[in-house]
Amino acid sequence: MEPPSFSNVILPLIFCIILVLLLKKLITPKTSKTIHLPPSPWKLPIIGNIHHLLGGHPHRKLRDLSNKYGPLLHLQLGEINHIIITSSELARKVMKTHDINFASRPEFLATKILYYNSSDIGFSPYGKYWSQLRKICTVELLSAKRVESFSFIRKEEGDNLVDKIRMASGSPVNLTKMFLSLAYSTVSRAAFGKECTQQKKFLNAMKEAFKHLSGFSIVDFYPSLGFVGELTGLRARLERVHQHLDEILEEIFEEHQTKNLRGDGIGEDIVDVLLRLADHGELDISLTRDNIKAVILVSNSSLTLPKKGGTDTSSSTLEWAMSELIQHPKIMQKVQSEVRNVFKEKENMEKGEANKFPYLNNVIKETLRLHPVAPLLAPRLCRETIELEGYTIPTGSRIVINAWAIMREPTYWVDPESFRPERFEKVEFDFKGSKFEYIPFGGGRRICPGIAFAITGIEYWLSQLLFHFDWKLPGGKRPEDLDMKEIFGLTISRKNDLLLLATPRK
Ligand code: HEM
Numbered sequence: 001m002e003p004p005s006f007s008n009v010i011l012p013l014i015f016c017i018i019l020v021l022l023l024k025k026l027i028t029p030k031t032s033k034t035i036h037l038p039p040s041p042w043k044l045p046i047i048g049n050i051h052h053l054l055g056g057h058p059h060r061k062l063r064d065l066s067n068k069y070g071p072l073l074h075l076q077l078g079e080i081n082h083i084i085i086t087s088s089e090l091a092r093k094v095m096k097t098h099d100i101n102f103a104s105r106p107e108f109l110a111t112k113i114l115y116y117n118s119s120d121i122g123f124s125p126y127g128k129y130w131s132q133l134r135k136i137c138t139v140e141l142l143s144a145k146r147v148e149s150f151s152f153i154r155k156e157e158g159d160n161l162v163d164k165i166r167m168a169s170g171s172p173v174n175l176t177k178m179f180l181s182l183a184y185s186t187v188s189r190a191a192f193g194k195e196c197t198q199q200k201k202f203l204n205a206m207k208e209a210f211k212h213l214s215g216f217s218i219v220d221f222y223p224s225l226g227f228v229g230e231l232t233g234l235r236a237r238l239e240r241v242h243q244h245l246d247e248i249l250e251e252i253f254e255e256h257q258t259k260n261l262r263g264d265g266i267g268e269d270i271v272d273v274l275l276r277l278a279d280h281g282e283l284d285i286s287l288t289r290d291n292i293k294a295v296i297l298v299s300n301s302s303l304t305l306p307k308k309g310g311t312d313t314s315s316s317t318l319e320w321a322m323s324e325l326i327q328h329p330k331i332m333q334k335v336q337s338e339v340r341n342v343f344k345e346k347e348n349m350e351k352g353e354a355n356k357f358p359y360l361n362n363v364i365k366e367t368l369r370l371h372p373v374a375p376l377l378a379p380r381l382c383r384e385t386i387e388l389e390g391y392t393i394p395t396g397s398r399i400v401i402n403a404w405a406i407m408r409e410p411t412y413w414v415d416p417e418s419f420r421p422e423r424f425e426k427v428e429f430d431f432k433g434s435k436f437e438y439i440p441f442g443g444g445r446r447i448c449p450g451i452a453f454a455i456t457g458i459e460y461w462l463s464q465l466l467f468h469f470d471w472k473l474p475g476g477k478r479p480e481d482l483d484m485k486e487i488f489g490l491t492i493s494r495k496n497d498l499l500l501l502a503t504p505r506k
Pocket residue numbers: 121122123134142298299300301302313314317372373374377378379440441442443444445446447448449450451453454
């Protein structure tokens with residue numbers, strides 16, 4: 001069979017879409033009321049401002065547009081109003097002052113199909129169901145106690161990583177691949193337990209799913225043209241991936257239900273917790289089997305796919321941290337002596353010792369400032385029309401907060417493009433979004449619930465790498481030769497794998 005070609009399939013499809021949109025425009029009655037929207041660049045009929053985003057990374061393109069039109073920007077992307085926020089003052093208004101009004105998420109075709117009608121934590125609309133899920137997440141799945149109970153997994157996976165690097169004995173190690181495998185194993189062991197036989201199958205299916213979740217999809221800019229999803233085959237592809245994931249999750253459930261648990265909450269993985277809560281939990285809502293499956297996907301929310309082999313929020317942060325340290329030998333030396341001094345007495349970082357690494361913590365903060373894994377956070381939905389700075393934000397607008405640009409804004413940050421962990425010694429910033437100049441995990445009601453899970457792992461693994469090895473670029477390259485190119489999907493990660501030479505410490 002002939003593969004679909006541009007001239008015989010895509011062109012007629014584009015023509016069809018334009019025709020439908022023109023007809024819709026003609027038959028929709030014009031409203032005389034004009035609303036005072038925020039400033040906007042010039043628009044084209046039908047596509048609106050989509051062309052302004054072509055040919056570059058969205059966070060950079062949006063920053064350039066905001067420099068020209070101001071920190072409150074309106075973009076018409078297809079049929080949808082998008083409001084772009086590029087100042088900490090406005091971010092505060094969205095995530096604190098008017099948090100409830102912006103606490104929902106827009107609906108996307110991919111999340112609707114893949115996540116059981118968007119019933120996961122990340123994409124479910126604001127309301128009672130989401131509040132219950134959020135409670136389960138903070139009290140049970142990702143609580144400090146639960147994160148602590150996973151410390152043996154972090155340690156075992158960390159030891160594996162150190163052993164693998166030692167075995168490379170003088171050859172360059174591909175840290176990108178190693179960090180990815182470390183993060184995948186940790187997340188899936190925490191979610192499914194060590195013996196789960198479907199882990200590999202599940203991760204491959206998730207990778208497939210993330211292909212559809214990463215980046216912008218044109219279908220989501222024209223929700224009234226539902227048929228585009230059918231015609232392009234996107235809906236069918238999503239349904240196939242969903243079906244496959246569903247079958248694997250069913251197998252995982254069955255395996256867990258036949259397991260004999262102690263019933264005291266110790267030794268439980270995330271699937272165990274959810275099944276227990278659904279059976280005996282005192283929840284205000286009843287969790288269906290499909291709801292549980294959608295929630296399980298949250299434990300894998302840290303996995304994303306901007307590049308071919310996949311990536312993950314923690315592995316991407318580790319990669320950027322090591323890249324910055326290689327480029328800044330003095331900072332590398334300072335953080336290594338901090339870690340080596342602490343570990344002099346004891347090799348393992350255990351509970352409570354993390355605060356012995358204030359400089360390492362600042363290195364991680366600075367890494368997330370310059371390389372936030374979610375540069376545009378996650379889109380929010382304006383639930384009711386509201387006035388911001390004298391402009392109208394209509395109901396249904398999608399709100400995009402350019403955290404990447406805010407965290408490089410010269411008004412808040414001295415020498416913003418430079419990697420300077422010391423800046424966090426002078427001003428107190430936490431990861432919890434309490435100051436809106438620093439929001440790598442977002443803020444307000446929809447702030448990332450995985451902060452403790454993520455930071456504990458990143459801190460531990462980084463300290464191990466810095467304690468056990470000295471690092472340099474292979475082939476006699478100088479620190480400034482390291483390429484720092486980005487690739488954008490749902491997250492930004494390194495475009496090219498990070499290869500370094502590790503010398504074990506005597
Ligand atoms: C370095 C690591 C991570 C970073 C930088 C990060 C960042 C973010 C950001 C920016 C958001 C959107 C917040 C907002 O809209 O204000 C988010 C949401 C979320 N993150 Fe993370 N994340 C990380 C790791 C994790 C991990 C490890 C998990 C789970 C195990 C997780 C689970 C979630 C969930 C469930 C949401 C949706 C929350 C909601 O909508 O209520 N994240 N994350």
